[in-house]
Amino acid sequence: MTKFSDLNLDPKVLKAIDDAGYESPTPIQEGAIPPALEGRDVLGIAQTGTGKTASFTLPMITMLGKGRARARMPRSLVLCPTRELAAQVAENFDTYTKYHKKLSKALLIGGVSFKEQDRLIDKGVDVLIATPGRLLDHVERGKLLLTGVQVMVVDEADRMLDMGFIPDIERIFGLTPFTRQTLFFSATMAPEIERITNTFLSNPARVEVARQATASENIEQVVMMFKGSRRDREGTEKRKALRKLIDAEGDACTNAIIFCNRKMDVDVVAKSLKKYGYDAAPIHGDLDQSQRTKTLDGFREGGLRFLVASDVAARGLDVPSVSHVFNFDVPGHAEDYVHRIGRTGRAGRDGKAVMICVPRDEKNFDAIEKLTQKQITRIDNPLKPADAPAPSEAKADDASPAREDKPKRTRTHSRNKPKDDAPKKEVQADAPVVAAEVEPAKAEPNTAASKQASSENNSRSRSNRGRGGGNNNVVGLGDHLPGFIAMSFEERSAN
Numbered sequence: 001m002t003k004f005s006d007l008n009l010d011p012k013v014l015k016a017i018d019d020a021g022y023e024s025p026t027p028i029q030e031g032a033i034p035p036a037l038e039g040r041d042v043l044g045i046a047q048t049g050t051g052k053t054a055s056f057t058l059p060m061i062t063m064l065g066k067g068r069a070r071a072r073m074p075r076s077l078v079l080c081p082t083r084e085l086a087a088q089v090a091e092n093f094d095t096y097t098k099y100h101k102k103l104s105k106a107l108l109i110g111g112v113s114f115k116e117q118d119r120l121i122d123k124g125v126d127v128l129i130a131t132p133g134r135l136l137d138h139v140e141r142g143k144l145l146l147t148g149v150q151v152m153v154v155d156e157a158d159r160m161l162d163m164g165f166i167p168d169i170e171r172i173f174g175l176t177p178f179t180r181q182t183l184f185f186s187a188t189m190a191p192e193i194e195r196i197t198n199t200f201l202s203n204p205a206r207v208e209v210a211r212q213a214t215a216s217e218n219i220e221q222v223v224m225m226f227k228g229s230r231r232d233r234e235g236t237e238k239r240k241a242l243r244k245l246i247d248a249e250g251d252a253c254t255n256a257i258i259f260c261n262r263k264m265d266v267d268v269v270a271k272s273l274k275k276y277g278y279d280a281a282p283i284h285g286d287l288d289q290s291q292r293t294k295t296l297d298g299f300r301e302g303g304l305r306f307l308v309a310s311d312v313a314a315r316g317l318d319v320p321s322v323s324h325v326f327n328f329d330v331p332g333h334a335e336d337y338v339h340r341i342g343r344t345g346r347a348g349r350d351g352k353a354v355m356i357c358v359p360r361d362e363k364n365f366d367a368i369e370k371l372t373q374k375q376i377t378r379i380d381n382p383l384k385p386a387d388a389p390a391p392s393e394a395k396a397d398d399a400s401p402a403r404e405d406k407p408k409r410t411r412t413h414s415r416n417k418p419k420d421d422a423p424k425k426e427v428q429a430d431a432p433v434v435a436a437e438v439e440p441a442k443a444e445p446n447t448a449a450s451k452q453a454s455s456e457n458n459s460r461s462r463s464n465r466g467r468g469g470g471n472n473n474v475v476g477l478g479d480h481l482p483g484f485i486a487m488s489f490e491e492r493s494a495n
Helices: 011-020 027-037 052-063 083-096 114-123 132-140 157-162 166-175 191-200 231-252 263-275 289-301 334-341 359-372 391-395 448-461 483-494
Strands: 042-045 076-079 105-108 127-130 151-154 181-186 205-208 219-225 256-260 280-283 306-310 324-327 351-357 377-379
Touching (some): 027 205, 076 132, 083 289, 231 324, 280 289, 334 351
Parallel strands (some): 076 127, 076 151, 105 127, 219 351
């Protein structure tokens, strides 16, 4: 069996490894460290949890043991997709540089003041660990030069692609020297990632570790096939089922990570649990860094019982002694399921993974069983018919504060509603709108008296003359009928 002492590492590095309790390298470490020490580019394909952080930190420390960094010009660069993963890489450097007192590092991540980061860069750092966005912020401000980078590492490249960092990665590559050594790690080789490796890596040593397809045997895996009573109530009922599943575990559930597929669901689930008295907090990429660090530290130290997380935020999290993992959503990629439940049952401990599967996720669930080559145990829905929320309860999301029922408002279209400032027309009693019934007009002598009488009668009644009489309703022309109109009808009637 290969040991670290066989890999030609610096004696001080070997001593730090021994202090950490490691003796034999993992497959990715055994394959990547020798070519990295030879100065070759390395393309490593392995998922998180296989020990690839040490596969690039150990040779980097050995190579950087000689030389000295200059101000604003780091000697090596490590790019990570998330702040948490970058912080974890920084902790690894602290562990393995225990006996390299002269080697310095700086951590450039978002959500932290530029001032402290600028101070470290001005002193000169040997190892710069950063997320792409914050790194480019410093470059654009003229505080950082990448022309002195000797070794560049891109970690979790597939997550970089998911988060839209690929254009930033290409730009950063262009800012570094052509003679640099590049160590590139990814869990998958999507076409976009393969294009980058073909462009920026020169004859790399390809190290591929079989992807983890099975979970630890000491992790109990169960799934609840869930279907809401109605589509608009599914979210409320699903969160209620989650609470029932947590309660069913009792004291055995000392702490747990609850995974959701979307950031919005992370916030809603965390708020819902908090409302019902569960000690829970969310963690995802949109939260402020100080809040994320505080939440994660609280969970690690035992002050927080439930951590509701997204896949991106949980990538690379190393939290010991997690008793349970709840998959509130079935992950879109089968490999992510193995990664999620791997947060529990670590270091020989027992663990349990519980998943909720709705009908639309059954295809992804089948892919998980196919990958793991294991049929996951089905459990019954803990919600009884009596537990189903009433219609009024389902309408209001259970994550919102309780409130008294309010009368339902009806919406009136503005086009059918009269304007308040428009004057209202009132019908006067002495102003007839509809003409009174009159008898058919009779022929009369064409005399001046008859013409005048006829004109007065028409002005009062506005009858329909000359059309055979009857009860014809006439739309008035106003209170006054011009005499010449009545005269023309009278003349026609007399003829």
